Amino acid sequence: MLRLHDVTLALGAFRLQADADFAPGRITALMGASGSGKSTLLAAIAGFLAPVSGRIEVEGRDVTALPPGDRPLSILFQDQNLFPHLDIARNVGLGLRPDLRLDRDQKAARDAVLDKVGLGGLGSRLPRDLSGGQQSRAALARALLRGRPWLLLDEPFSALGPALRAEMLDLVASTAASEDLSVLMVSHDPGDARRIAQDTALIADGRLEPPRPTGPLFADPTPSLRAYLG
Numbered sequence: 445m446l447r448l449h450d451v452t453l454a455l456g457a458f459r460l461q462a463d464a465d466f467a468p469g470r471i472t473a474l475m476g477a478s479g480s481g482k483s484t485l486l487a488a489i490a491g492f493l494a495p496v497s498g499r500i501e502v503e504g505r506d507v508t509a510l511p512p513g514d515r516p517l518s519i520l521f522q523d524q525n526l527f528p529h530l531d532i533a534r535n536v537g538l539g540l541r542p543d544l545r546l547d548r549d550q551k552a553a554r555d556a557v558l559d560k561v562g563l564g565g566l567g568s569r570l571p572r573d574l575s576g577g578q579q580s581r582a583a584l585a586r587a588l589l590r591g592r593p594w595l596l597l598d599e600p601f602s603a604l605g606p607a608l609r610a611e612m613l614d615l616v617a618s619t620a621a622s623e624d625l626s627v628l629m630v631s632h633d634p635g636d637a638r639r640i641a642q643d644t645a646l647i648a649d650g651r652l653e654p655p656r657p658t659g660p661l662f663a664d665p666t667p668s669l670r671a672y673l674g
């Protein structure tokens with residue numbers, strides 16, 4: 445469980461209130477208008493922004509004061525954060541060891557994850573020699589290799605065309621199921637939520653509305669979701 449206990453976030457004049465639980469083993473879409481605070485909320489959960497008040501708990505542990513690297517989660521941003529001068533195997537290996545001194549088992553784990561995301565045999569390529577979709581796969585592979593139970597996605601696939609984006613979402617869904625990952629993903633597109641998210645939460649008017657099952661929520665939207673959908 446990922447719990448936000450009476451969390452208040454502030455960024456300049458912007459304020460966001462969040463008091464909600466995210467269930468483990470599920471994919472939750474986080475929706476809301478541009479500027480509503482989706483990235484800010486993910487940044488706080490990941491440890492890049494300290495709450496003004498409140499507590500963040502993951503799997504029963506208070507992580508509010510923990511640095512990002514010590515939290516039981518990985519986060520993928522819009523900008524895939526691949527190092528241009530490192531080949532894909534090394535970029536992915538960074539998920540395990542920043543100094544890249546991988547032992548034999550770690551190299552095997554890295555290669556297995558590259559296979560899993562469909563990049564088997566491409567480890568020696570530089571990022572620029574991969575397509576946009578393949579770069580997304582590499583970034584996902586690095587996050588998966590870290591083996592953290594929660595995966596936060598801040599629109600990492602938004603630069604891809606619709607078909608590739610759908611492919612990446614399906615890869616996230618199948619990997620989440622096979623690796624027992626819990627996923628919280630920011631999206632602008634109700635189609636993304638319908639495609640892979642069992643639950644959907646909305647941020648509106650400076651407040652997080654707790655997640656609800658996606659199907660029933662879209663069938664009978666809350667007033668703020670109706671306003672968002674237009």
Ligand SMILES: Nc1ncnc2c1ncn2[C@@H]1O[C@H](COP(=O)(O)OP(=O)(O)OP(=O)(O)O)[C@@H](O)[C@H]1O
Nearest residue numbers: 455456457458476477478479480481482483484485
């Ligand atoms: N460094 C900052 N200083 C002050 N305000 C900021 C800063 N960064 C973001 N904001 C404001 O915080 C609010 C939330 O921004 P955030 O990026 O979290 O929204 P979002 O829902 O992720 O938007 P989008 O869908 O456009 O990515 C916005 O009103 C934004 O202008």
